[in-house]
Amino acid sequence: MEAVIRSVRGLGHRIVNVVQRMGVAARFFVLTLLHSGPSFRRFQLILHEIYSAGVLSLIIILVSGLFVGMVLGLQGYETLQTYGSSDALGILVALSLVRELGPVVAALLFASRAGSAITAEIGLMRATEQIEAMEMMAVDPIARVVAPRFWGAVISMPLLAALFSAMGIFGGYLVGVVMIGVDEGSFWSQMQAAVDVKNDILNGVFKSFVFGVAVTVIALFEGYDAPPTAEGVSRATTRTVVTSSLAILGLDFILTAFMFRGV
Amino acid sequence: MQRATLDIWVGAFVIAGLAAVLFLALKVGNMAGFNTGQTYAVSARFGNIGGLKRRAPVKSSGVVVGRVDDIGFDNQTYEANVTLALDSRYRFPADTSAAIMTSGLLGEQYIALEAGGDKKMLKDGDKLKLTQGAVVLENLIGQFLYNKAGEKGTEEKPAQ
Amino acid sequence: MSDNLIEIRDLSFAYGERMVLKGINLTARRGQVIAIMGNSGCGKTTLLRLIGGALKPTSGSVQVDGIDVGALDQDGLYKLRRRMGMLFQFGALFTDLSVYENVAFQLREHTDLPEEMIRDLVLMKLNAVGLRGAHALMPSELSGGMARRVALARSIALDPMLIMYDEPFAGLDPISLGVTGELIRRLTDSLGMTSIVVTHDVQESLKIVDYVYFVSDGVVEAQGTAADIKASVLPFVHQFVHGEADGPVPFHYPAPPYRADLGLNA
Numbered sequence: 096m097e098a099v100i101r102s103v104r105g106l107g108h109r110i111v112n113v114v115q116r117m118g119v120a121a122r123f124f125v126l127t128l129l130h131s132g133p134s135f136r137r138f139q140l141i142l143h144e145i146y147s148a149g150v151l152s153l154i155i156i157l158v159s160g161l162f163v164g165m166v167l168g169l170q171g172y173e174t175l176q177t178y179g180s181s182d183a184l185g186i187l188v189a190l191s192l193v194r195e196l197g198p199v200v201a202a203l204l205f206a207s208r209a210g211s212a213i214t215a216e217i218g219l220m221r222a223t224e225q226i227e228a229m230e231m232m233a234v235d236p237i238a239r240v241v242a243p244r245f246w247g248a249v250i251s252m253p254l255l256a257a258l259f260s261a262m263g264i265f266g267g268y269l270v271g272v273v274m275i276g277v278d279e280g281s282f283w284s285q286m287q288a289a290v291d292v293k294n295d296i297l298n299g300v301f302k303s304f305v306f307g308v309a310v311t312v313i314a315l316f317e318g319y320d321a322p323p324t325a326e327g328v329s330r331a332t333t334r335t336v337v338t339s340s341l342a343i344l345g346l347d348f349i350l351t352a353f354m355f356r357g358v
Numbered sequence: 359m360q361r362a363t364l365d366i367w368v369g370a371f372v373i374a375g376l377a378a379v380l381f382l383a384l385k386v387g388n389m390a391g392f393n394t395g396q397t398y399a400v401s402a403r404f405g406n407i408g409g410l411k412r413r414a415p416v417k418s419s420g421v422v423v424g425r426v427d428d429i430g431f432d433n434q435t436y437e438a439n440v441t442l443a444l445d446s447r448y449r450f451p452a453d454t455s456a457a458i459m460t461s462g463l464l465g466e467q468y469i470a471l472e473a474g475g476d477k478k479m480l481k482d483g484d485k486l487k488l489t490q491g492a493v494v495l496e497n498l499i500g501q502f503l504y505n506k507a508g509e510k511g512t513e514e515k516p517a518q
Numbered sequence: 519m520s521d522n523l524i525e526i527r528d529l530s531f532a533y534g535e536r537m538v539l540k541g542i543n544l545t546a547r548r549g550q551v552i553a554i555m556g557n558s559g560c561g562k563t564t565l566l567r568l569i570g571g572a573l574k575p576t577s578g579s580v581q582v583d584g585i586d587v588g589a590l591d592q593d594g595l596y597k598l599r600r601r602m603g604m605l606f607q608f609g610a611l612f613t614d615l616s617v618y619e620n621v622a623f624q625l626r627e628h629t630d631l632p633e634e635m636i637r638d639l640v641l642m643k644l645n646a647v648g649l650r651g652a653h654a655l656m657p658s659e660l661s662g663g664m665a666r667r668v669a670l671a672r673s674i675a676l677d678p679m680l681i682m683y684d685e686p687f688a689g690l691d692p693i694s695l696g697v698t699g700e701l702i703r704r705l706t707d708s709l710g711m712t713s714i715v716v717t718h719d720v721q722e723s724l725k726i727v728d729y730v731y732f733v734s735d736g737v738v739e740a741q742g743t744a745a746d747i748k749a750s751v752l753p754f755v756h757q758f759v760h761g762e763a764d765g766p767v768p769f770h771y772p773a774p775p776y777r778a779d780l781g782l783n784a
């Protein structure tokens with residue numbers, strides 16, 4: 096009986112901790128937004144972060160997009176062929192990518208590559224007292240270090256998701272039309288008829304924007320809040336990837352339910 | 359990383375990203391489709407709307423001229439009340455008829471407008487008088503079986 | 519203008535339940551080099567943080583140049599900090615910026631000076647610490663001693679009135695030790711600053727400081743000039759200065775009696 100009480104108490108303790116942490120993270124997010132002015136006045140800072148988060152993630156995004164598209168093409172063809180609808184391969188590849196796989200998979204990859212890098216960078220700055228040094232030099236670290244990374248990542252995320260989807264469609268085209276021999280004309284024309292710019296593409300872009308914000312806030316917060324030791328930083332990096340991934344999938348469900356209900 | 363090199367890379371990245379968005383919008387989606395523009399509202403009553411959903415296309419001669427805006431139920435007449443949002447570029451005569459069709463055998467349902475001959479045109483808020491409800495598959499099959507049974511009956515009579 | 523740059527009166531500070539400082543009284547005159555010595559965990563770094571405004575006192579006051587640090591708002595604090603510099607234990611250089619950019623950091627953030635002027639100032643500050651030739655290196659390419667010297671150049675970039683040094687002598691080779699000590703003294707004198715050095719290193723610091731405060735158990739146990747401290751007969755000071763293994767700070771960590779632990783008591 097004692098053991099049960101103890102484990103319930105421990106569980107409650109942990110849940111309270113998680114909720115408290117979310118509150119601190121929310122406050123941190125608002126602070127970042129409020130202190131964003133200087134990053135825009137010195138746009139060079141944001142440009143540097145777009146390079147770190149966006150350009151350096153290009154290779155993994157483009158290659159993964161290509162592979163995902165090719166797999167969609169293969170698997171899709173297998174299934175559609177049994178219903179004699181292999182002409183609809185274009186629709187299948189395009190809709191899957193633009194609505195779901197593009198934003199979600201790109202965000203997951205972004206979280207593991209750019210998100211963990213951000214957490215490690217900021218955590219290391221904390222551990223080597225660079226953040227404290229900045230504060231002692233009367234420079235607000237949130238404005239100078241955190242906000243530029245936030246905007247750099249949030250700007251990069253939708254672009255990366257679009258590149259992922261575009262590469263994926265190209266991959267589907269390669270496999271379906273070039274390799275298997277699905278009719279090229281119907282591949283593109285059926286796709287165009289079925290993919291709506293407002294509903295599908297803009298929704299996808301909006302999703303990737305939301306994911307970008309979520310991943311970046313989590314990455315920045317974990318780094319900023321990490322215990323200033325080597326162990327603390329490495330744990331924070333792992334937490335970033337795990338928490339971001341869960342957040343992406345959870346938000347995906349919520350957004351999809353809102354956007355694609357009744358269409 | 360030299361500042362000039364960094365700027366080039368970032369610029370190339372942003373351009374590539376925007377190009378991807380443009381590619382998706384133009385080549386993959388249908389921009390020529392009906393997404394932003396002036397519309398006017400026209401309503402129509404149907405006995406049965408079948409599987410018609412909001413945002414379903416409204417077509418005339420096979421071309422998309424509008425979208426289904428709202429679907430409601432009239433508790434007095436027990437009929438479905440459908441509001442259509444028609445593109446302001448296209449005007450239809452006041453006696454235009456609307457029918458619920460299915461694209462393909464098992465495809466999604468849409469509204470087909472057949473232009474009438476009236477000199478007066480439909481205005482915002484007008485009602486369509488001639489409508490034809492959706493063909494429900496169960497009724498069709500039931501009708502087919504009934505017809506078949508009837509045919510058998512008339513066939514057998516001469517044999518007797 | 520008062521002669522005392524820093525006046526600390528009855529300063530107490532607690533981390534949650536734990537009282538770290540229990541009534542510190544300390545003054546530092548302009549142009550002096552003050553050392554704060556004591557064992558690890560006696561609150562020396564906390565004291566620096568209180569002077570710098572990173573922590574607010576639980577009771578008592580910290581006055582820097584006549585301004586009550588604990589009562590300042592964020593804006594006021596930032597304004598005060600522009601006149602102070604701090605040297606962190608391992609330099610805390612910004613790893614993504616070069617040596618030049620590190621030293622130029624405060625100039626870029628707080629002033630609107632043109633590039634040529636910034637360049638001149640940066641090179642002058644680096645020259646003062648002897649590293650003008652290293653301005654293009656990255657922090658990862660510097661040795662510990664060099665990194666700390668660059669950090670020193672960075673902290674004097676705006677000609678502050680006060681610099682705080684957190685363990686500047688920790689982990690340095692004998693040559694670097696000598697260089698660091700000499701730089702602290704020379705810069706304090708030539709720039710007319712006040713320096714507060716928190717350190718364990720008795721030998722190096724007693725060579726260069728004007729006045730020493732010994733902190734133990736949250737209070738100032740002893741104070742005096744370098745000569746006073748060296749000659750002190752107070753047990754705690756004596757143990758510290760001469761590095762004795764046992765004394766007021768015991769050799770043995772508290773433990774049950776030896777015979778009992780070995781099970782020799784029948």
